[in-house]
Amino acid sequence: xxxxxxSRLLYQIKLAEQNVASSFERETGFxxxxxxxxxxxxxxxxxxxxxxxxxMKIDNAAITRHLKILEEKGYVVRERNAENHREMxxxxxxxxxxxxxxxxxxxxxNHLVLQALSxxxxxxxxxxxxxxxxxx
Amino acid sequence: xxxxxxSRLLYQIKLAEQNVASSFERETGFxxxxxxxxxxxxxxxxxxxxxxxxxMKIDNAAITRHLKILEEKGYVVRERNAENHREMxxxxxxxxxxxxxxxxxxxxxNHLVLQALSxxxxxxxxxxxxxxxxxx
DNA sequence: TTGTATCGTTTGACAAGTCAACGATTGATA
DNA sequence: TATCAATCGTTGACTTGTCAAACGATACAA
Numbered sequence: 001x002x003x004x005x006x007s008r009l010l011y012q013i014k015l016a017e018q019n020v021a022s023s024f025e026r027e028t029g030f031x032x033x034x035x036x037x038x039x040x041x042x043x044x045x046x047x048x049x050x051x052x053x054x055x056m057k058i059d060n061a062a063i064t065r066h067l068k069i070l071e072e073k074g075y076v077v078r079e080r081n082a083e084n085h086r087e088m089x090x091x092x093x094x095x096x097x098x099x100x101x102x103x104x105x106x107x108x109x110n111h112l113v114l115q116a117l118s119x120x121x122x123x124x125x126x127x128x129x130x131x132x133x134x135x136x
Numbered sequence: 137x138x139x140x141x142x143s144r145l146l147y148q149i150k151l152a153e154q155n156v157a158s159s160f161e162r163e164t165g166f167x168x169x170x171x172x173x174x175x176x177x178x179x180x181x182x183x184x185x186x187x188x189x190x191x192m193k194i195d196n197a198a199i200t201r202h203l204k205i206l207e208e209k210g211y212v213v214r215e216r217n218a219e220n221h222r223e224m225x226x227x228x229x230x231x232x233x234x235x236x237x238x239x240x241x242x243x244x245x246n247h248l249v250l251q252a253l254s255x256x257x258x259x260x261x262x263x264x265x266x267x268x269x270x271x272x
Numbered sequence: 273t274t275g276t277a278t279c280g281t282t283t284g285a286c287a288a289g290t291c292a293a294c295g296a297t298t299g300a301t302a
Numbered sequence: 303t304a305t306c307a308a309t310c311g312t313t314g315a316c317t318t319g320t321c322a323a324a325c326g327a328t329a330c331a332a
Contacts, residue, residue: 001255003164003240004175006247009258010156011172012265015193017153018319019269020146028139033288036147039140050310057151062289064312086297086310104139111142116271119137121264122145128253128261129148133155135252154289169318186280198319200282222280222327 023112028103033058034066038075038100041090048087075099159248164239169194170202174211174236177226184223211235 021032028035033056040055041047049063056063067090070076075096081087113122160168169192176191177183185199192199203226206212211232217223249258 001250001258003247006249007160007168007171007175009249009262009265010160010168011192012262012269013149013153013156014168016265016268017149019272020149022320023272024143024146031288032143032146032150035143039143048310056147059290060311061291061313065288084298084310088311111139112271113142113145113268114137116268117264121267122137124260125264125268126145126148128257128264129145129152131257132152132249132252132261133148135248136155136159158290167318184280189280195320196281197283197321201318220280220328224281 020112027111028106030100030103033062034070035100037063037066038070038092038096041076042092042097042100046089046091048081048089050087052090070096156248163247164242166236166239169198170206171236173199173202174206174228174232177212178228178233178236182225182227184217184225186223188226206232 024030024032024035030038036056037052040052044051049060049067052058052063053060067076067078067088071078074093076090076092078088078090081089117125157168160166160171164171166174172192173188176188180187185196185203188194188199189196203212203214203224207214210229212226212228214224214226217225253261
């Protein structure tokens with residue numbers, strides 16, 4: 001396994017990422033990152049940006065900017081934590097719940113991944129990625 | 137397999153891409169994309185940007201910009217095709233060959249992927265990605 | 273020969289990520 | 303208690319990708 005073969009593999013991962021992310025956005029109307037972010041916030045009810053950062057492994061700056069956009073679109077509300085004014089508390093709005101539920105219902109079977117891979121293959125892929133990601 | 141599970145999987149792919157790309161760059165000194173680009177050009181001897189585009193599935197604009205940087209660093213030379221002045225012919229320099237060979241020798245076993253996955257697992261991952269990528 | 277379509281590349285405007293520097297709070301300590 | 307350090311978030315500069323518009327060849331038709 002020389003460097004050239006490794007780079008081919010890594011480049012395949014890059015292409016896969018680009019393909020799936022853009023098809024996800026095309027099909028749902030949400031960017032993958034913002035969809036995840038809304039789900040993370042929704043599942044916690046209320047949470048600080050630090051929690052989002054730890055959960056999503058994404059840079060603080062990116063979070064601030066995504067939340068600003070989500071706020072403008074009326075998907076989240078932010079307010080300072082009264083007990084600790086450094087923290088911003090985020091929660092999703094009714095509108096977000098509705099729109100998320102909406103695309104949940106719309107896009108059941110037509111996703112790129114489901115077309116390309118069987119359930120077992122997806123399971124397998126997920127396991128490999130988890131192993132890869134856990135090695136920092 | 138609902139939308140939430142799909143987005144989790146896709147987000148794993150995104151994280152994997154970010155991890156492997158940045159560790160590749162840290163370890164070799166080349167960005168993954170530019171390394172691939174140099175290899176593609178090197179393997180063909182001389183080629184037009186259109187060929188790079190088809191091989192790498194990357195936008196034209198990105199190619200132009202990467203090549204500009206590689207040219208500034210002395211890794212590639214570009215000249216118009218004398219038979220068709222629309223095309224730019226690209227080839228790698230001596231310096232590129234040397235530096236590529238250099239990091240080839242340096243970085244044999246310490247790559248993230250090799251630490252995380254066995255040879256069979258890598259094989260398997262590659263197959264799954266290929267299947268995924270071939271579905272557009 | 274003169275449009276006109278097409279090709280290959282370049283450029284500009286945007287999206288989404290990084291890092292580093294900053295600012296406001298809070299907590300710890302001398 | 304005054305100061306100093308750590309925490310949380312924001313902002314600015316940069317990278318690397320996209321798409322769309324523009325550009326200079328070239329090819330082909332009338």
